Amino acid sequence: MAERSEEVKLLGMWASPFSRRVEIALTLKGVPYEFSEQDITNKSPLLLQSNPVHKMIPVLLHNGKPISESLVILEYIDDTWKNNPILPQDPYDRAIARFWARFVDEQVYVTAMKVVGKVGVERDAAVEATRDLLKLMEKELVGKDFLGGESLGFVDIVATLVAFWLMRTEEVVGVKVVPVEMFPEIHRWVKNLLDVDVIKKCIPPEDEHLDYIRARMESLK
Ligand code: GSH
Known part of the structure; x- marks a missing residue:
């Protein structure tokens, strides 16, 4: 828990899967924080000064x-507030968790963004490439409730990007990237995530989020 004198402030944006990760971690740890909604189209002096x-x-x-x-x-939060650990304790398991977290950001996210940004054959290729990556995640979930094992951990928090950004974006784009027949384990994992109170509390409300994604995609045209 944060000490009373501690000041914890999150510069974030409600629809951002990256910002939501931090909210999940702080909530899981029971750290009180102030949320400061940022306009990423008109960046505040505080944001520019804090992340130059x-x-x-x-x-x-x-x-x-x-x-x-x-x-x-996420690692800073786990190092600072020791209750409810997010990363595993064993060094090898920690390394593997970091490996999969990077896989989500450097591979899945980057490839899935092309599904949004491209059309026609290029989009079809991006869908296939995203599925090839997700098949690796699907395999990781066999016999496990969470990517972290028995309970929610670092990789699950990172991969909420797949559950609540990619799987909502595909709805807006109108291309099923993660069909249940092809990815039963990922769909089972999303259900497990939704059973966790912290996740329920920290994911963007579906209707507003879909409207936001729709509007953002229009603005990118
Ligand atoms: N790698 C970064 C992280 O993990 O924190 C990605 C964060 C990110 O993409 N943030 C977006 C942003 O601030 C909002 S979802 N965009 C503003 C910009 O690109 O200028």
């Missing part, structure tokens, strides 16, 4: 000190 390298949300301000990049922030 990437100029992106999320940024966690802990007693005024900024930490950027959601994976780095």
Whole structure:
């Protein structure tokens, strides 16, 4: 738990899967925080000053000190507030968790973005490439309730991007990237996630989120 004198502030954006990861981790730890909604089309001086390298949300301000990049922030939270650990304790298991987290961001997210950004044959190729990556995640879930094992962990928090961003985006784009027949384990995992109170509390409400994704896609045309 955060000490009373601690100041924890999250510069985030309600619809961002990266920002939601940080909210999940803070909520799981029971750390009280102030949420500061940022307009990423008109960045605030505080955001620019706190993350001068990437100029992106999320940024966690802990007693005024900024930490950027959601994976780095998650590790900082786990290192700072020791209750309800997010990463496994064993060094090998920690390395494997970090490996899959990077896989989600560097492979799945980057490839899935092309499904949104491309049309025609290029989109079809991006759908296939995303599915090839998700098949690896599907295999990881066999016999497990969560990517972290028996309970929600680091990789699950990171992969909420697949559950609540990719799987909502595909609805808006109108292309089923993760069909249940092809990915039964991923769909079972999404159900398990939705049974976790912290997740229920921390994911963006579906209707508003779908409207947001729709509007954002229109604005990108
Ligand atoms: N790798 C970053 C992380 O994990 O924190 C990605 C964060 C990110 O993509 N943030 C987006 C952003 O701030 C919002 S979802 N975009 C503003 C911009 O690109 O200028």
